[in-house]
Amino acid sequence: MLSRVSRGLRPVGTQVRAVRFASTNYKSDDSNVDNDEIISSNNPWSPTLYNDIVYVKEPGAWRAKALPENYRLSYQPLYESPGAKYVSLLKRLSLSFSVLGIYASKLFFESVQFEDIYAYTTLASCTVPALLVQYKTKDYVTRIFRLYNKDKPQTLENLTSEEKLVMEKLNMTGGKTYNEVLTVSDNKTLKLTPPNEQRLWKPYSTWNDSAKHYYVADDIGGIKMDRLWGIVEHNSGIDTGRYMEDEISK
Template sequence: MLHRLPLGQAIRSHSLQIGVLASMARPLRPQMARMFHFSSPAGNIDIESVNPIKHELKANQIVKVRTQNSWFADKPLDEKFRKGHSPLYESPGMQMVATAKRVTLGFGLAGLYFSKLMLDTGLFALPASTTLAVVSIIPFPLVIYLFSPYVSRIYRLYDDTKPQTLENLAQNETLVMEKINWSGRKAFNELVLVKDLQITGPSTWYNWPNWKALDPETGKPRYYYVTDHVGGLRMDRIWGIAERQSGVDNGRSF
């Protein structure tokens, strides 16, 4: 049922609508225009500055990888190999992982420093300072252990001595798995052959990683966590290959 407004209220309402429409039609003053001016993000925002781990791909950059035997040392590959100019996959939680490693590292160092000050002052007993040191340092190794399989970016490895044909790209297809290091400020690479890639079972690492592959040098399994439904068709193809090699059918077939 429609209700008719009083004449005075209707006139005021109509005048208010006309005033709003007129103000919208008038051009904004230069000061107001600058306040509401939004430029294109791609033109003014450097995507690399937003990401916590930067990657600069140069023309003749040598790819360095880390194996299970190299620990903290990176092994350079032959100069004929290079990473793709753009990643196939970029993790949406990369900033969170890098921040967690930085914060827990800083918290642990601060706790050790304050525990030393407690001993130097002589006002606190040894058990109190030891407890502070242990409690502050424990989160860091836990974060390192839990986030060790986390993959920040995935690249395809190319051989510049071969023509970039479909046959050459599919033969011994190799991925460069980029991970964030212990400090949360740098990244390192690991090589994975697509033919060795599999989906992990439900009893591996408390269901945290979802990919498994063999180390090219040692032959031992390595575990990775890659967010599904990120990377478009190119990553769907890799997921489909890994699922097919694991006996899993999720409807992805390439």
């Protein structure tokens, strides 16, 4: 009897779950975007998120600058693009293909057995697609975070009177992201991208203000994103029933 009981026993071990606190490619179970291949400084699952510094880039600047310490990101992104990793992969593959094309064209130039036209053709056919991919996807938004001011109470009036968003975009290589700040409150220039700027030869864009463009997919993010879409549509003179600022102010 004792032997049968002893055979049924199993050693109980303590399972330790490994948790990464890196601010780069952390993947949460409740996230619908696999960012394992994209390095980002925005980590909403960071244990020090409240004190983490937010870095943003101004239009035309090469390096990001730190925002004042009284600003922090929201604990969850308002929007996550489901195609982020595919756009990142496309950027990487196109750049790799262009590098191979440049090397192949160099070999054609150095070879006496081929005319220079082969080198020029190889160079153009490999670099033009990479330039086209970079141009078309330069305004692609991977995630959107709300920017909070820690010095002010998070009341409805404070959140709507000074509403700012952090728009996360992919860099040229597709392996990292950078941030841009978008002001929503009293920004009447934030509108839908006009149809004449959504041509085949134009970069992908759905929102734009006076200086920047953004490609944000619709029907993603729930009611929080519907509210933002309503503001953008209202500024554009379009009523789809999503504008709710008048109801909030009552």
